[in-house]
Amino acid sequence: MARGRQRRRRTAADxxxxxxxxxxxxxxxxxxxxxxxxxFQYKEGRDQYSDMADRVVTERTPxxxxxxxxxxxxxxxxxxADTITPPMDIDFASLKSINxxxxxWIYVEAFEGMSYPVxxxxxxxxxxxxxxxxxxxxxxxxxxxxxxxDTLDDCYTILYGHNMKDGSMFGKLSDFISxxxxxxxxxxxxxxxxxxxxxxxxxxxxxxxxxxxxYTNYKGPGQEYESFLSRVQGYSEVYIDPVELxxxxxxxxxxxxxxxxxxxxxxxxxxxxxxYLPAGT
Numbered sequence: 001m002a003r004g005r006q007r008r009r010r011t012a013a014d015x016x017x018x019x020x021x022x023x024x025x026x027x028x029x030x031x032x033x034x035x036x037x038x039x040f041q042y043k044e045g046r047d048q049y050s051d052m053a054d055r056v057v058t059e060r061t062p063x064x065x066x067x068x069x070x071x072x073x074x075x076x077x078x079x080x081a082d083t084i085t086p087p088m089d090i091d092f093a094s095l096k097s098i099n100x101x102x103x104x105w106i107y108v109e110a111f112e113g114m115s116y117p118v119x120x121x122x123x124x125x126x127x128x129x130x131x132x133x134x135x136x137x138x139x140x141x142x143x144x145x146x147x148x149x150d151t152l153d154d155c156y157t158i159l160y161g162h163n164m165k166d167g168s169m170f171g172k173l174s175d176f177i178s179x180x181x182x183x184x185x186x187x188x189x190x191x192x193x194x195x196x197x198x199x200x201x202x203x204x205x206x207x208x209x210x211x212x213x214x215y216t217n218y219k220g221p222g223q224e225y226e227s228f229l230s231r232v233q234g235y236s237e238v239y240i241d242p243v244e245l246x247x248x249x250x251x252x253x254x255x256x257x258x259x260x261x262x263x264x265x266x267x268x269x270x271x272x273x274x275x276y277l278p279a280g281t
């Protein structure tokens with residue numbers, strides 16, 4: 001009888017251990033499946049945008065003939081004597097033939113590969129997980145706030161992009177905060193449109209609450225916008241030599257989620273328009 005009870009206890013223990021082992025194997029397989037799925041989602045995004053850049057972006061050589069830095073009627077430039085050559089040309093005709101929602105292209109000088117088309121959808125959700133062909137893509141597309149203009153020439157424009165863990169899309173913007181030396185690589189980014197090549201100088205980098213004035217849609221130069229201009233450089237979490245701002249200046253905000261999944265805040269990079277080069281000049 002004692003041997004029978006001992007045999008039954010061993011059998012029950014073996015069954016219990018077998019169940020635990022099966023659960024562990026199941027969890028491992030599920031985790032592995034998720035990792036593989038994420039890897040292929042990231043790879044799909046990188047491949048799509050890399051192929052697109054190969055087709056529509058023509059990089060300019062350093063010895064290309066420089067263009068005189070011009071200024072739009074309500075945008076300042078660094079210095080009338082400065083010359084600047086856009087680092088690339090964008091084939092907007094090809095992009096528009098794919099999707100008329102494509103309104104620009106962004107290139108951030110400090111990060112290799114941060115070069116993407118910009119869209120504007122019917123709302124601020126449409127392109128979160130869609131490519132410019134309007135097909136599902138986990139990485140989504142960089143897009144302008146729905147309240148901004150198609151020409152991206154408002155006094156204040158917001159561009160949104162995912163914080164991808166592989167550093168693609170806007171995944172490296174937080175480096176401006178975590179590694180302030182990043183600014184020494186370059187303090188500029190470009191936004192290209194069919195109308196112009198626009199160069200922005202970074203003036204502030206910080207984590208902004210989603211309900212802060214950073215996400216206000218400023219209708220145009222006015223007291224509210226002027227008040228924001230007086231504050232925005234003071235928000236920076238890294239020291240950046242201050243620049244003079246006035247009511248005619250145009251700002252561009254690049255916005256992405258935080259690495260720590262704090263959905264109440266976003267990492268933002270604010271740039272001031274310093275060079276405006278009309279298309280065809």
